[in-house]
Amino acid sequence: MTRAELSRRRVAAGWLGAGMAALTGCGAAAGPRRRLRLATGPEGGPYNAFGRALARAVGASDTGLEIVPVSTSASVDNLRELAGGSVELALAMADVAEDAVLGREPFARPAAVTALARTYVNHTHLLVPADSPVRSVAGLAGRPVAVGAAGSGVQVVAGRVLRAAGLGPGPSAVRDRQLGLGASVAALREGAVDALFWSGGVPTAALTEAAREVPVRFLPLDGYVGPLREAFGPVYTAVTLPPPVYGLTEPVGTIGVGNFLLAGDGVPEDAVRALLAVVFDRWRDLLREVTAGVRLEPRFAISTGSVPLHPGAARYYRSVYG
Structure with a gap:
């Protein structure tokens, strides 16, 4: 089955779910609601959790909006669906969003997408078994490595780190395995790969569970922040995995990448302003299952780099925060 067919099936499933929700909840609010399809991520992942939480929060509001989460492979897939008009909203990592608006690989041309908010920061995780001889990214040469699912932002940042370490295409390349987080x-755990990359909130529940079951080590990646910023701009930042998450006894330096809530050009300004009102009112609920110890603040939310703010978002921030 082709990616396009899979995309159409996911969107169709989202619309079917929305129709059932409308039938069962038709008495909850006066008048029809404006439906906005939101490209999230795979089932069980943080984007999917954020999307479900946003749908619940908006559904309980009096905005006249309905959010329909659509499961996808995440960032790259989401930007393609948003640019193609299959969805009205999307979640994506900031580096992939900038690639889309600038027309950089893996996108063939610039995409007309806009940002509503920078929501939270992903931390790049690189795990190996605790008894592995690998002590650095360079030590992964020739080894099987899980680099994220096809169409995900994990795959983008993993590829850039590996190339920065001299492990791009060629004799030293890793044997990349395109796998989602669970896989x-x-x-x-089974020894089918020698390392895995992940980009997500801290802590990520699946990695917390893995660290309880199997002794693992987290390799530092902060040494690659400089080269990545030089190549791709300030979208990459230095962050740490703090103890005691994952059983760590000391901080591990790594790469941070923001996450954006995005919209297509065709989403009306009033819908964007209403949606953002819910986001800032209910941000604790939205981030509860995604990342810990952070809050969503306007000065953080408007930092969207090369991705322009939607006009409705710009008006929302000016009207509420000056």
Whole structure:
């Protein structure tokens, strides 16, 4: 089955779910609601959790909106669906969003998408078994490595780190395995891969569970922040995995990448302003299952780099925060 067919099936499933929700909840609010399809991520992942939480929060509001989460492979897939008009909203990592608006690989041309908010920061995780001889990214040469699912932002940042370490195409290249988070953890546990990359909030529940079951080590990646910023701009930042998450006894330096809530050009300004009102009112609920110890603030939310703010978002921030 082709990616396009899979995309159409996911969107159709989202619309079917929306129709059932409308039938069962038709008395909840006066008048029809404006439906906005939101490209999230795979079932069980953080984007999917954020999307479901946003749909619940908006559904309980009096905005006249309805959010329909659509499961996808995540960032790259989401930007393609948003640019193609299959969805009205999307979640994506900031580096992939900038690639889309600038027309950089893996996108063939610039995409007309806009940002509503920068929501939270992903931390790049690189795990190996605790008894592995691998002590650095360079030590992964020639080894099987889980680099994220096809169409995901994990795959983008993993590829850039590996190339920065001299492990791009050629004799030293890793044997990349395109696997989602659950499959990556299983492959590491079974010895089918020697390392796995993940980009997500801290802590990520699947990695917390994996660290309880199998002794693992987290390799530092902060040494690659400089080269990545030089190549791709300030979208990459230095962050740490703090103890005691994952059983760590000391911080591990790594790469941070923001996450954006995005919209297509055709989403009306009033819908964007109403949606953002819910986001800032209910941000604790939205981030509860995604990342810990952070809050969503306007000065953080408007930092969207090369991705322009939607006009409705710009008006929302000016009207509420000056």
